[in-house]
Amino acid sequence: MSNDQTHLPFIKEPKSKRIKPEKKDSGFISSVWTFEGNGGSQLYRYYGTLPRQLIERIFTLYAKNANTRVFDPFLGLGTTLDVAADFGIEGQGFDVNPLACLASETRLYTSRDLPFLQAADALERDFKKRGMNAANNISEILMSDKYAYARKWFREENLYSILGLLICISGIKDLSTQRLFFVIASQLVREVANVDTRCTHHLVTKRKDFIPAICLFEQKLATAINTLRNKPADSNRISVMQGSAIDLLPQDKADLIIIHPPYLGVIHYHLIHRLATDLLDVVKSAHAPISLSKYDFSYARIKEGDVSTDSSKPYNKFIQNIAASCSKATAANGRCVVIIGDQRNKGHLRHPFTDFIAAFEQHGFLLEEIFVWLLENNGGMHILRRGHFIDHNYILVLHKVAEAC
Numbered sequence: 001m002s003n004d005q006t007h008l009p010f011i012k013e014p015k016s017k018r019i020k021p022e023k024k025d026s027g028f029i030s031s032v033w034t035f036e037g038n039g040g041s042q043l044y045r046y047y048g049t050l051p052r053q054l055i056e057r058i059f060t061l062y063a064k065n066a067n068t069r070v071f072d073p074f075l076g077l078g079t080t081l082d083v084a085a086d087f088g089i090e091g092q093g094f095d096v097n098p099l100a101c102l103a104s105e106t107r108l109y110t111s112r113d114l115p116f117l118q119a120a121d122a123l124e125r126d127f128k129k130r131g132m133n134a135a136n137n138i139s140e141i142l143m144s145d146k147y148a149y150a151r152k153w154f155r156e157e158n159l160y161s162i163l164g165l166l167i168c169i170s171g172i173k174d175l176s177t178q179r180l181f182f183v184i185a186s187q188l189v190r191e192v193a194n195v196d197t198r199c200t201h202h203l204v205t206k207r208k209d210f211i212p213a214i215c216l217f218e219q220k221l222a223t224a225i226n227t228l229r230n231k232p233a234d235s236n237r238i239s240v241m242q243g244s245a246i247d248l249l250p251q252d253k254a255d256l257i258i259i260h261p262p263y264l265g266v267i268h269y270h271l272i273h274r275l276a277t278d279l280l281d282v283v284k285s286a287h288a289p290i291s292l293s294k295y296d297f298s299y300a301r302i303k304e305g306d307v308s309t310d311s312s313k314p315y316n317k318f319i320q321n322i323a324a325s326c327s328k329a330t331a332a333n334g335r336c337v338v339i340i341g342d343q344r345n346k347g348h349l350r351h352p353f354t355d356f357i358a359a360f361e362q363h364g365f366l367l368e369e370i371f372v373w374l375l376e377n378n379g380g381m382h383i384l385r386r387g388h389f390i391d392h393n394y395i396l397v398l399h400k401v402a403e404a405c
């Protein structure tokens with residue numbers, strides 16, 4: 001018998017029946033997802049920010065028509081809504097932390113064409129004229145017990161320098177400019193305070209020299225402007241609100257809910273941004289600037305709603321509550337996508353993702369897909385184990401099946 005393949009009977013399927021291999025670079029053939037870089041932003045270092053490509057992929061798979069409504073109740077720096085605006089999708093975002101809301105609004109609605117550099121020049125002149133005095137004038141508010149925590153992390157001149165800057169920003173008339181400048185100044189708070197800016201808590205202290213906040217502000221402005229959208233999002237279709245996910249969600253129905261809650265005790269959001277939220281609270285009490293008016297900066301309120309905690313017990317209760325809220329808020333046949341990672345506890349894995357699956361299944365969802373998102377080059381989040389970087393982040397796609405509604 002000849003080995004010549006040309007003499008074999010024709011066994012190939014006709015072309016039309018063959019399954020087309022997907023393009024190698026599409027990323028959809030694998031259930032393991034990786035993305036270039038992380039979602040860190042030059043606008044405001046929020047921590048835990050998702051890469052835009054991750055949300056883009058979720059939308060491409062699950063938000064197929066323009067009528068889709070999306071909710072992100074753990075908004076952070078607003079990645080979901082930023083992508084929703086590009087996809088022409090209607091979206092609502094909530095976060096318990098006012099700084100997340102303020103920074104998200106800035107990311108979404110600020111036109112990069114505004115004359116920011118002229119406004120910065122005027123700000124500098126105003127700061128030189130009255131910055132430190134203006135800060136001195138409100139020292140009575142600053143001295144109240146409520147702000148004792150914030151005060152202790154600053155060298156006095158640095159505290160008055162950053163506070164003076166915030167007060168001068170309060171005097172800016174244009175809402176977008178004022179909001180952007182507050183966000184930039186909030187980022188500077190940790191740079192002038194006696195904390196290590198890379199640390200996710202305020203545990204590391206380093207006594208810093210006098211740092212004039214206005215000089216840092218000008219450097220930061222140029223990079224921040226580059227992060228702004230070419231076309232601001234439409235505030236009638238994309239909205240941001242401060243509040244707890246558990247209380248806000250049931251009011252409406254969405255086709256797609258994306259939740260990316262804090263991972264059990266990894267980053268304490270209420271604490272990491274506290275120095276800035278406390279100082280914004282001081283300025284709000286003294287000068288009532290327009291861009292801060294709708295937000296509540298009181299630490300007690302922020303902490304109360306924040307589910308980033310190190311005790312697993314309330315976190316499990318939170319998982320149950322959020323599954324119940326998402327169930328009420330998801331339209332029939334809609335989906336809830338949960339993005340959640342593992343943590344280590346004394347060398348062993350904790351895997352809250354299994355609790356999320358169980359809780360959502362109890363509330364009318366079926367698990368449709370699990371994707372694993374591997375973080376590469378994401379300084380800080382990796383855990384080095386036996387020579388390997390191991391980092392599990394799960395993307396759980398939970399389908400609210402029609403008959404369970």
Ligand SMILES: C[S@@+](CC[C@H](N)C(=O)[O-])C[C@H]1O[C@@H](n2cnc3c(N)ncnc32)[C@H](O)[C@@H]1O
Nearest residue numbers: 048049050074076077079096097244245306307
């Ligand atoms: C991991 S971050 C979300 C990051 C976001 N996906 C992004 O790309 O920027 C989690 C967020 O949940 C917020 N948060 C914590 N508890 C909350 C609650 N009960 N309701 C709403 N937001 C909450 C935190 O303030 C934090 O901004």
